[in-house]
Amino acid sequence: MIHSSELPSRFVGRAEELAAVAGSLSQQRLVTLTGVGGVGKSRLASEAVERLGHRGGRAVLWVDLWPLQNDKLLVSAVAHALGFANHSAIDTLDALTRWLHDQDVLLVLDSCEHVGRGCRTLVARLLAAAPGLTVLTTSREPLGLPGEHVIEVAPLPARTDGAELLRARAALLGTPLVSPEDVRTAVRLSRRLEGIPLAIELAAGQLAERTVEQVDRHLRSRLELTADHGNGPARHRALRTTIGWSHELCEPAERLLWARLSVFRGDVTADTVQQVRRRSPRSRDARRRSRGAGAQVGPEPPRQPLPATRHPARVRHHLAGRAG
Numbered sequence: 330m331i332h333s334s335e336l337p338s339r340f341v342g343r344a345e346e347l348a349a350v351a352g353s354l355s356q357q358r359l360v361t362l363t364g365v366g367g368v369g370k371s372r373l374a375s376e377a378v379e380r381l382g383h384r385g386g387r388a389v390l391w392v393d394l395w396p397l398q399n400d401k402l403l404v405s406a407v408a409h410a411l412g413f414a415n416h417s418a419i420d421t422l423d424a425l426t427r428w429l430h431d432q433d434v435l436l437v438l439d440s441c442e443h444v445g446r447g448c449r450t451l452v453a454r455l456l457a458a459a460p461g462l463t464v465l466t467t468s469r470e471p472l473g474l475p476g477e478h479v480i481e482v483a484p485l486p487a488r489t490d491g492a493e494l495l496r497a498r499a500a501l502l503g504t505p506l507v508s509p510e511d512v513r514t515a516v517r518l519s520r521r522l523e524g525i526p527l528a529i530e531l532a533a534g535q536l537a538e539r540t541v542e543q544v545d546r547h548l549r550s551r552l553e554l555t556a557d558h559g560n561g562p563a564r565h566r567a568l569r570t571t572i573g574w575s576h577e578l579c580e581p582a583e584r585l586l587w588a589r590l591s592v593f594r595g596d597v598t599a600d601t602v603q604q605v606r607r608r609s610p611r612s613r614d615a616r617r618r619s620r621g622a623g624a625q626v627g628p629e630p631p632r633q634p635l636p637a638t639r640h641p642a643r644v645r646h647h648l649a650g651r652a653g
Contacts, residue, residue, distance in 0.1 A: 339497050340376045342490030343369075349480055350377040354435070354463060357478040358456055361441075361466045364482035367527025370467040371439050373482055378437060378465070388434045395440040400447025407436070407451065422451070426458035433461040441468035448472055484524035491519035491529055498533030499541070511541050518545045 350373065353360045362370045378389055392410040397403060404422050408415065411434070415424040436455070441448040449472050452464050466472060471479045485491040492515045496506045499515075506515050518541065522528040535544050589605050 339501075340372070341494040341497055342485055343373055343376070346373055346480065346482060347377050347380065350374070350465075351381060353478050353480065354381065354465060357476070358462070359452065359464050359466075359472070359474060359477045361468055361471050361477055361479050362482050363468055363471055363479055365484075365525070366469065367525050368482050368484055369526040370482050372526065374437055374439065374465055374467050378435065381435075386433070388432070389437070390434060391437045391439065393439050394444055394448075397444055400444040403444055403447040403451060407438070411436075422454060426454055429455060429459035429462060431461065432459060434459070435463045435465065438464065438466045441466050441472065442470060445470070445472065449474055485519075485526060485529075487520040487522070487524035488516055491522070491524035491526075492516040494526060494529050495519055495533055495541075498530060499536045502533065502537050504536045506541055514541045514545050518548070521545070521548065 350360065350362070354377070362374055364370050375391075378391070381389075390410050392407050394403070394406065397406060404425065408421060408425050411425070411429075413425055413428055415421045417424050438448060438452070445468065448466065448468075452466070452472060453474055455462055456464065471477055485494060492512070495515045495518060496512070499506045506512060518532060519529060522532060532544055532548070539547075586602075586606055590602065593601070
């Protein structure tokens with residue numbers, strides 16, 4: 330598990346999400362937490378697992394996947410976290426599945442998005458081989474395996490939990506926000522940061538040298554927020570880098586759609602996304618091919634709005650399979 334020294338001392342909000350994760354882990358064998366970068370997937374997973382504890386003697390093992398450049402070392406990383414060493418002549422994954430067969434383990438795979446294909450293969454093999462295994466993953470999009478239970482992690486409510494998170498971190502720094510004006514400013518700043526926990530944490534880090542009013546006044550864009558230190562992924566030390574990480578994981582056509590959606594300042598509806606998508610040359614050519622082949626194009630089902638900080642999995646959702 331994550332050492333307590335690597336986590337903030339107080340977890341704020343997320344009561345419904347914690348209950349959903351706990352309930353899902355008691356009934357499902359594969360649970361995936363998805364959401365935009367910096368929304369708090371890893372923190373929610375850690376808190377949920379900590380609260381569950383080692384019930385019934387079940388082992389709980391956490392694997393950080395963000396240091397991996399690709400999936401070549403994925404199996405080795407998981408085997409190392411499980412404390413398994415392959416001293417046989419057979420393939421490591423085969424040996425690992427045999428070893429796990431009668432084990433009772435909750436395995437947490439954190440940050441799967443950049444090694445998604447490898448994770449799909451690995452998790453499918455492990456779940457098939459080990460009846461006592463449960464897997465909890467965090468990723469910016471689902472793994473896409475049968476039986477996967479997906480929980481989308483949304484930003485914190487800005488007026489309540491978002492502002493409370495800012496105040497909690499300020500107090501931790503020795504700069505509590507207690508005056509009515511400071512409390513109002515904390516709410517305003519949380520709203521500007523859209524309740525995204527990483528953005529709020531980065532803003533709180535500036536309170537050691539500035540007042541909350543100064544942070545709010547000088548913050549022209551949430552993308553400017555940075556941190557000079559930290560034990561986690563380098564991409565979590567700046568919100569711009571976090572979003573850039575999502576962008577790099579997208580295909581060229583998905584990046585193009587994302588770029589076109591960036592002209593909208595607030596939320597956009599599914600209809601707007603479809604209008605933007607249909608105006609691309611790629612989509613027009615695909616529709617011509619579909620009509621030439623006699624394809625029937627039905628109406629689009631209703632979709633939820635995309636948040637102002639676009640979810641790459643939703644951008645992909647509106648692109649994939651919708652060229653006709």
